[in-house]
Amino acid sequence: MNDVMHFSAGISVMEISYILASVLFILGLKMLSHPLTARRGNILAAIGMILAIAATILFHEKEGKPIGNIGWILGAMVIGTIIGWVIAKRVRMTAMPQLVSFFNGMGGAAAALISMMEFPHVSQELMMRSGMANGHVLAILLGLVIGSVSWAGSMIAFGKLDGKIGDLRIKALRYVNMTILAGIIGFIVYIMTRDVAASAELTHLIIILFVVSVLYGVLFVMPIGGADMPVVISLLNSFTGVAAAMGGFLYNNQAMLTGGILVGSAGTILTILMCRAMNRSLLNVIIGVFGGGGSAAEGAAGTIKEITVADAAVLLSYSKKVVVVPGYGLAVAQAQHICHELDKMLEEKGVEVKYAIHPVAGRMPGHMNVLLAEADVPYEQLVESDEINPDLPNTDVIVVIGANDVVNPAAEDDPSSPIYGMPIVRAREAKNIIVMKRGMGKGYAAIENLLFYNDKTRMLFGDAKSTLQALVSEVKAL
């Protein structure tokens, strides 16, 4: 190995920029995990990215040739920037999870495209020396497979969260998926053991591999639904990280490698943390078919008791302690602002109001916090479910707004329920329970909720926003 290489000044500047970019990525991620520094962390990581991109365009060389087609590259970047910026700025806060999924898919697709284009260009010298079974080919094939799976899966997740695609819950699908996965691995081995001379003809095999990977991505996400969706997005996020890192191997590019691997490992940990919050194993999420009613819950239903807006207003105004449990229904109805108005009004009357935030309420962990922050609800009023549970027996009224699975007692009582074992907000321990719901439909996980039939529960049917508005005016009139 010749360790003495001839560097041009440009290459050195590029490599130094990559080191700086990697440091900025790490610092950025670190700061992103603390509430006070999070925003600066994001900006630091963005600066790192700009640095890495600029250094690549200005100084990258391949066999002595600088980057060409600069006009086209800048043009593509302008188009991507405008589209990305506009979508990111205009999307509603409730649609955030789909959006993350969408952008993640774009990254996956870019990684897959890179692999497809690089495949015919693996260095001939390397091929002559070691045949098809070399690291470059492996990095290309893995980049292609992981990138394609991530792209297809993210698009399906996007469609599902946006309500455009339904769940496909067929038990046999898991065997189909395992077969396809085995097929993909077999195919990689097949390509890598082919004769080098035939490498040019292998291009069509690459296309087959791409198609099969896309199919796998689709079928992998199709059966997953309900509360498991955020876990899948997080998992696909780390997939794209790994796909980007494969590009790093390919180009001997440290910025891609550290950035990709960092996201790959951090994303995996985040995925596991989320699974833990729901008391499910990752394997279960991936191969398990989620949803369907717990058998014991069926038929055990009692009677539903309703409450009028006026009565609810009185009940709330004369309480000492009120806890609000917000769910996705609140977000969909865009009712977070009016909800905050109600809580301010109650506080003026001397009622203590807290929000119980379940880690997976909404469609993504932390989603509720973002939405309530948007409505200016002070940080101190948000309490995590573990912390608020011991307090609930002393709570006069718990108001469940558009939440369902996160307060379902089946998670504690019914071992046959798909959500059994998931930590919940123990709403039934409060003295009174008011549930605001659009109708008697089941929650996202499609499980019957016995809380609604509880003796202490009163239902307040209707759209969350208009119901809350009515409540506000009633409380005002008192």
Next chain:
Amino acid sequence: MEGVLDFFMANRGMIYMVILSVFLGIEVISHVPAILHTPLMSGANAIHGVVIIGAIIVMGHAETTGAMILGFLAVILGTLNVVGGFVVTDRMLEMFKKKK
């Protein structure tokens, strides 16, 4: 097999980096409070947009029209990932900051 070993020897440095980055990623993330899960996922999502560098390299050395088209597409998608990811994360975090 020889190829794989070759690759290992030639890329030892990078393999070390991969291993260390894996531990670093785990360490950096492991104490994140649940409220930051969504912005963190989104921020990490933007960082893996670093794949755009690969797209730029491919595009910068593309010679055929086919490669040009695919490269152009890859750069657009990569940029979408980067710009969209960072902007959306910033928007989320902006809301946390609004305190009186």
